[in-house]
Amino acid sequence: xxxxxxxxxxxxxxxxxxxxxxVTHQLDALEARRDLLRDDVLEAQSREFLQLMTQxxxxxxxxxxxxxxxxxxxxxxxxxxxxxxxxxxFTPSETALFVFSLRQPLFNALRQHxxxxxxxxxxxxxxxxxxxxxxxxxxxxxxxxxxxxxxxQQQDMLELSTPVVKLWNGILALPMxxxxxxxxxxxxxxxxLTRIVExxxxxxxxxxxxxxxVDTLVAQHLIKTVTxxxxxxxxxxxxxxxxxxxxxxxxxxVELGDVITKATLADAFAIALKRRGLAVxxxxxxxx
Amino acid sequence: MERIPILKMGDCLLVTIQVExxxxxxxxxxxxxxxxxxxxxxxxxxxxxxxxxxxxxxIGRMLANIASMARVLDAxxxxxxxxxxxxxxxxxxxxxxxxxxxxxxxxxGMALLRAMNPSLVEDLxxxxxxxxxxx
Numbered sequence: 534x535x536x537x538x539x540x541x542x543x544x545x546x547x548x549x550x551x552x553x554x555x556v557t558h559q560l561d562a563l564e565a566r567r568d569l570l571r572d573d574v575l576e577a578q579s580r581e582f583l584q585l586m587t588q589x590x591x592x593x594x595x596x597x598x599x600x601x602x603x604x605x606x607x608x609x610x611x612x613x614x615x616x617x618x619x620x621x622x623f624t625p626s627e628t629a630l631f632v633f634s635l636r637q638p639l640f641n642a643l644r645q646h647x648x649x650x651x652x653x654x655x656x657x658x659x660x661x662x663x664x665x666x667x668x669x670x671x672x673x674x675x676x677x678x679x680x681x682x683x684x685x686q687q688q689d690m691l692e693l694s695t696p697v698v699k700l701w702n703g704i705l706a707l708p709m710x711x712x713x714x715x716x717x718x719x720x721x722x723x724x725x726l727t728r729i730v731e732x733x734x735x736x737x738x739x740x741x742x743x744x745x746x747v748d749t750l751v752a753q754h755l756i757k758t759v760t761x762x763x764x765x766x767x768x769x770x771x772x773x774x775x776x777x778x779x780x781x782x783x784x785x786x787v788e789l790g791d792v793i794t795k796a797t798l799a800d801a802f803a804i805a806l807k808r809r810g811l812a813v814x815x816x817x818x819x820x821x
Numbered sequence: 822m823e824r825i826p827i828l829k830m831g832d833c834l835l836v837t838i839q840v841e842x843x844x845x846x847x848x849x850x851x852x853x854x855x856x857x858x859x860x861x862x863x864x865x866x867x868x869x870x871x872x873x874x875x876x877x878x879x880i881g882r883m884l885a886n887i888a889s890m891a892r893v894l895d896a897x898x899x900x901x902x903x904x905x906x907x908x909x910x911x912x913x914x915x916x917x918x919x920x921x922x923x924x925x926x927x928x929x930g931m932a933l934l935r936a937m938n939p940s941l942v943e944d945l946x947x948x949x950x951x952x953x954x955x956x
Contacts, residue, residue, distance in 0.1 A: 719909075726905030733925055760917045764908040766901065766924035 536659040537590055543642045543660075544587045554638040555579055562630055569621050578631075582610055595659065598666040611667065612674050619678040628675045632668040636661060695721045697728040704805045705734045705767075706798065710743035718754035722761050729767045736805040737762050740798045742773030752787040759792050768808070770794070772801035825850045827857050833865035833934055834858065834896075837927075839872045847883040854887060858894045865934040866891045869927050871902025881916045888921040897937045898922065901930035 544551070556576050563570060585606045592603030599608070611632070618628045639660050648656055694710045695717065707725055711717070725737060739758065744751065759769040772795040774782075782789070795801040806812060823846055828835040834857060840846065858866065868887070876884070888898040901924045903911075911918065922937070924930035 722909055722912075723905060726908055729925065730905060735925065735929070757912050761905075761908040761912045764900075764903050764911055764918060764923050765905065766903070766926075766929065 536656065537592075537595055539643075539646075539648070539656050540595070540660060540663070541587065541590050543639060543646055543656075544583065544590060546642065546646065548583060548587075551638055551642055552576070552580055552583055554641065555583075555635055558634045558638060559631065562634055563627060566623065566627060569623070578610075578614060582607070582631075585610055595663055598663065599670055607667070608670065611671050615671050615675040616678045619675050619682070625672055625675050629668045629672050632664060632671050636664045639664070691717060691720055695724055697724050699728075699732055699734070700738070700802060701806065701809075701811070703732070703734045703809055704736045704738070704802070705729065705732060706738045706740060706802075708740045708743065708773075708798075712746070713744060713751045713754050715754070718758060722758050725758065726761060726765055729762060729765050735767050736770065736808055737767050738770045738772055738798065738801045738805060740773040740801070741771060741778070742775070742798070744778075747778045747781055747787075749785055749787055752782065752785075752789065756790065756792070768793075770801040770804060772796070772798045822846075822849065824853065827853055829857075829861060829863070832863055832938075833867060834861070834863050835867050835869070835927075837869040837872075842873060842876070842880045842883075844879055844883075847880055847887075851883060851887050851890065855890050855894065858891055858896050863896055864938050865897045865899070867899050867901060867927065867930045867934060869901045869930070870907070871904070871926070873907060874904060876907050876910050878914050878916075881911050881914050885916050885918050885921070888918060892920060897934060899924055899930040899933050901925070901927050 556572075556579050559575060559579070560567075560572065589601075589604045589607050592601070594601045594603055598604050614631060615628050618631075640657060643653065643656055643660065690711075696708065698706050698708070700706045705725070705728055707721065709721065713721075728734070729737065739755065741747065741755070747755075755771060759771070762769045770793045771789070774794055774796060793801075793804065795804065803813075823840060825836060825838055825840065825846060827850075828837075834854070836850070836854065838850075854866070857863070868884070870884070873880075884900070888900065891898045899922045900918065903923065922933055924933050
């Protein structure tokens, strides 16, 4: 009898009993997580998994679980299951437990199947291998889900931390928060230049109050942004330079060229208004 | 061969690049523009590159060179309408077009040229004003 046929017999001999044992096993192991997982949902998932697995085993291909066409539905189920569990806050081991907890019930079923000696050991090895592969696949997908989440959050942060705000007609401000690296400079530059085209601004204020450190690289990125804006016909003012940063800039010998720098955003805004021939004054009290 | 038209408007030249810049077109533009500046004795040159979507290092350098040459011939140069992508490319290539004035669009470029060189005459109103001053 082939490995696949043995396994198929084990799976189909008493599916209800196998399912019951498996679900009990899982519920025992996931005692602490009962609040996140409803018993009936778990049972439905487990039943579906057993059905799909039985079909896949029937194809006879037990070695290429991660690629074979016959295992695609099983993989799909595991993928959606580990994605859901990853977002629900399950740990990797709790997620992988779904598959690994099937090992014991399968071994039990195998013993009742009437195999003995070398044949039993061999069949157990086959089952253990299969369960391991499925378990690894689940863990991989779980990890992938987490990584996607992290990447998305990074992207969100990148976009959140680089808003371009319009202060006045023709005056844009770019409050920078966080460290400036090459990737962020690229995003900042693109958003700033696009906004310059959209709003027809001719002054842009880059506020670096929220930039923790300015080294030669950051300064170079700043100068690049300023130069790019200048090529589009907009003048840049750098504001929010803290005393500590002013010292660093001079100590490092960073040359900011002819870029206008101001200590506060307010000063920079005043200059920008002046450039456009505007002034801020006190409004006269309305006559009653 | 395809050439980029150079239009004379009052005391300045207007160059609008509407075609994809090939190396040879850029070379031809360099010759034509320097020729016209010295022949016509204009004081201002406006180069509009709003239709230019892609630049390579050669075209970038040609732009910088053309602008520098015009300045050597004592004409103010304003480059207008640069696309964000072009600006980023030029910066990454290390071409900051130092000494060249820039403006967002042709209208502002013209205003800038006029501000740089008050004797530039753009329309009849300006002519009248100029006459009054001279009288």
